[in-house]
Amino acid sequence: MTELKNDRFIRALLRQPVDKTPVWIMRQAGRYLPEYRATRQKAGNFLNLCKTPELACEVTLQPLKRFDLDAAILFSDILTIPDAMGLGLFFTEGEGPQFKNPIRTEKDIKNLHVPDPETELKYVMDTVRLLKYELDGSVPLIGFSGSPWTLACYMIQGGGSKDFNIAKSLMFREPKLMQQLLSVITQSVLAYLDAQIEAGAQTVMLFDTWGGLLTTRDYLDFSLHYMQQVIEGLKKHSSIPKIIFTKLGSNWLESIAQSGCDAVGLDWTIDINQARARIGDQVALQGNMDPQLLIASPERIQQEVATILKAYGHGTGHIFNLGHGITPEIPPEHVAVMVNAVHELSQEYHG
Amino acid sequence: MTELKNDRFIRALLRQPVDKTPVWIMRQAGRYLPEYRATRQKAGNFLNLCKTPELACEVTLQPLKRFDLDAAILFSDILTIPDAMGLGLFFTEGEGPQFKNPIRTEKDIKNLHVPDPETELKYVMDTVRLLKYELDGSVPLIGFSGSPWTLACYMIQGGGSKDFNIAKSLMFREPKLMQQLLSVITQSVLAYLDAQIEAGAQTVMLFDTWGGLLTTRDYLDFSLHYMQQVIEGLKKHSSIPKIIFTKLGSNWLESIAQSGCDAVGLDWTIDINQARARIGDQVALQGNMDPQLLIASPERIQQEVATILKAYGHGTGHIFNLGHGITPEIPPEHVAVMVNAVHELSQEYHG
Numbered sequence: 001m002t003e004l005k006n007d008r009f010i011r012a013l014l015r016q017p018v019d020k021t022p023v024w025i026m027r028q029a030g031r032y033l034p035e036y037r038a039t040r041q042k043a044g045n046f047l048n049l050c051k052t053p054e055l056a057c058e059v060t061l062q063p064l065k066r067f068d069l070d071a072a073i074l075f076s077d078i079l080t081i082p083d084a085m086g087l088g089l090f091f092t093e094g095e096g097p098q099f100k101n102p103i104r105t106e107k108d109i110k111n112l113h114v115p116d117p118e119t120e121l122k123y124v125m126d127t128v129r130l131l132k133y134e135l136d137g138s139v140p141l142i143g144f145s146g147s148p149w150t151l152a153c154y155m156i157q158g159g160g161s162k163d164f165n166i167a168k169s170l171m172f173r174e175p176k177l178m179q180q181l182l183s184v185i186t187q188s189v190l191a192y193l194d195a196q197i198e199a200g201a202q203t204v205m206l207f208d209t210w211g212g213l214l215t216t217r218d219y220l221d222f223s224l225h226y227m228q229q230v231i232e233g234l235k236k237h238s239s240i241p242k243i244i245f246t247k248l249g250s251n252w253l254e255s256i257a258q259s260g261c262d263a264v265g266l267d268w269t270i271d272i273n274q275a276r277a278r279i280g281d282q283v284a285l286q287g288n289m290d291p292q293l294l295i296a297s298p299e300r301i302q303q304e305v306a307t308i309l310k311a312y313g314h315g316t317g318h319i320f321n322l323g324h325g326i327t328p329e330i331p332p333e334h335v336a337v338m339v340n341a342v343h344e345l346s347q348e349y350h351g
Numbered sequence: 352m353t354e355l356k357n358d359r360f361i362r363a364l365l366r367q368p369v370d371k372t373p374v375w376i377m378r379q380a381g382r383y384l385p386e387y388r389a390t391r392q393k394a395g396n397f398l399n400l401c402k403t404p405e406l407a408c409e410v411t412l413q414p415l416k417r418f419d420l421d422a423a424i425l426f427s428d429i430l431t432i433p434d435a436m437g438l439g440l441f442f443t444e445g446e447g448p449q450f451k452n453p454i455r456t457e458k459d460i461k462n463l464h465v466p467d468p469e470t471e472l473k474y475v476m477d478t479v480r481l482l483k484y485e486l487d488g489s490v491p492l493i494g495f496s497g498s499p500w501t502l503a504c505y506m507i508q509g510g511g512s513k514d515f516n517i518a519k520s521l522m523f524r525e526p527k528l529m530q531q532l533l534s535v536i537t538q539s540v541l542a543y544l545d546a547q548i549e550a551g552a553q554t555v556m557l558f559d560t561w562g563g564l565l566t567t568r569d570y571l572d573f574s575l576h577y578m579q580q581v582i583e584g585l586k587k588h589s590s591i592p593k594i595i596f597t598k599l600g601s602n603w604l605e606s607i608a609q610s611g612c613d614a615v616g617l618d619w620t621i622d623i624n625q626a627r628a629r630i631g632d633q634v635a636l637q638g639n640m641d642p643q644l645l646i647a648s649p650e651r652i653q654q655e656v657a658t659i660l661k662a663y664g665h666g667t668g669h670i671f672n673l674g675h676g677i678t679p680e681i682p683p684e685h686v687a688v689m690v691n692a693v694h695e696l697s698q699e700y701h702g
Contacts, residue, residue, distance in 0.1 A: 165678065269564075
């Protein structure tokens with residue numbers, strides 16, 4: 001492994017002492033940056049951008065040039081796996097992701113295969129390798145995947161949804177079929193993250209965007225169970241920290257912390273001091289500023305950063321982040337205010 | 352007050368002994384019922400349906416004819432107050448509610464008035480009176496309002512939204528203006544619910560659909576604070592139980608329970624046994640089956656009802672409901688299965 005010039009992020013994930021609280025931002029390479037919009041235009045569309053390693057690498061690095069961030073995250077989409085399975089991912093302007101061939105029947109599920117990352121998702125692995133070269137050890141690179149449950153939601157529904165009623169209908173009416181689907185996806189996610197680590201990712205994160213739609217019983221059986229299998233399968237990469245982020249997962253923090261992951265992502269609806277009291281002796285915590293707060297004045301942003309740092313308190317184990325992805329209307333200058341405030345104001349809590 | 356023939360719902364709200372767990376369903380008068388769709392067609396559109404007391408009364412009573420429900424809920428929209436304030440509520444097919452004149456500036460806020468319920472919202476009060484007459488004491492009638500925060504979200508945003516970014520932007524950038532707006536809305540909600548009670552409502556419920564978008568700090572300051580003022584203002588109606596339902600509010604159950612309300616509505620993401628352990632000695636609990644589960648087989652529905660009843664356990668203080676409104680694709684026969692299962696299976700937990 002290349003020696004890291006800035007290993008603050010990795011150290012905090014492993015709950016080792018740091019000089020300042022590390023910070024990165026979900027969707028830090030994104031539409032709020034004019035240079036991102038320019039590269040996306042050059043790519044023609046979002047999916048081309050994901051599938052062209054040079055351009056995906058370019059946008060991954062853009063926020064690192066502007067802000068003093070402590071980690072880079074692979075630029076990609078969470079739906080690359082179902083796309084490689086043949087579901088035909090596409091995006092229409094102003095709409096979320098959609099699939100040409102959603103999964104609806106037993107036959108659809110039986111026909112699914114586990115994509116080979118180095119051939120069918122080669123563009124992702126090439127992006128990781130290129131990024132590893134370009135980053136040159138400046139900051140760690142985060143690889144990621146959608147969680148099995150979240151991928152299943154989109155694959156069955158055929159696109160985004162308020163309640164993923166078609167996906168939940170399959171779960172409630174045909175739980176065994178749903179488990180078969182989740183098993184194939186789990187194997188695919190495991191192979192995908194394993195390959196990202198082999199290609200150079202130094203941390204991996206599971207994005208469970210839709211686990212929060214479930215009851216406790218269903219969350220444990222249909223979402224966390226499969227994420228745990230992924231974490232278990234990645235155990236051989238013992239030096240690679242693993243992060244689980246279930247949006248709206250605050251009811252289940254204790255169970256998530258026991259999954260074998262190193263860190264738990266928090267959305268903004270839970271107090272980070274409460275989260276630390278509940279699971280801070282087992283895992284690091286990542287989060288959790290309200291993404292919309294970045295629209296406020298610089299003073300208000302600094303105040304919120306101070307509140308969250310104080311709520312977490314002294315010692316390591318905190319990675320500052322938003323509680324969800326940054327949104328397109330945020331002024332980039334406000335992001336700089338946040339990042340700098342984290343580094344400046346956090347020093348009193350360390351060393 | 353008319354003597355109630357079935358007072359199970361009121362008794363459970365006040366945590367008095369009952370023979371069976373009472374049950375009603377959020378949005379029980381709704382599009383899943385063919386007779387509702389027929390009346391709506393007769394009304395021309397949704398807003399006419401709300402504004403015509405005879406038709407609003409008709410659809411309120413429809414589910415009670417089909418199912419053995421323990422309460423009726425006034426058929427209306429949560430956005431009647433802003434409509435009466437002059438914002439111009441309208442609905443377009445397939446879209447959520449929208450306002451012609453959203454609130455964006457200090458001047459917009461200063462110009463708002465508190466609508467007089469008996470003149471400007473007379474159609475609602477007439478519906479309540481008509482319902483009271485038609486119900487003739489068979490089951491209690493629930494009156495309701497959107498919470499001040501939830502109404503503010505729609506009034507500023509101008510319609511539905513994933514994140515209500517315009518509303519949250521006002522909160523973060525101009526908190527004092529937001530408080531002024533919330534104060535006017537709070538006075539309006541209080542007057543509205545007070546008038547509903549005077550007209551015959553025997554329970555009132557605040558629907559805080561969007562409180563769950565907030566951090567703990569902001570939830571307490573911008574949502575719960577104002578709901579508490581409403582509850583406080585309704586104290587003179589000491590025999591009328593008051594319910595607060597914050598969707599995705601499981602982080603704040605203790606604070607909600609201390610607001611002075613008699614019952615707390617739960618969405619399906621929290622275990623009702625955990626909720627009871629946290630606040631069951633202070634308030635009744637209403638909920639919390641996943642609305643999507645009604646798409647499953649009758650056996651699966653019965654199983655889920657049994658699981659929730661067992662999770663709540665012995666004794667009174669539980670009102671069975673869904674964790675959110677019923678959706679249009681649910682077969683009415685499945686609702687009957689749920690309602691009957693609640694009454695049958697709950698008997699072992701009472702008496």
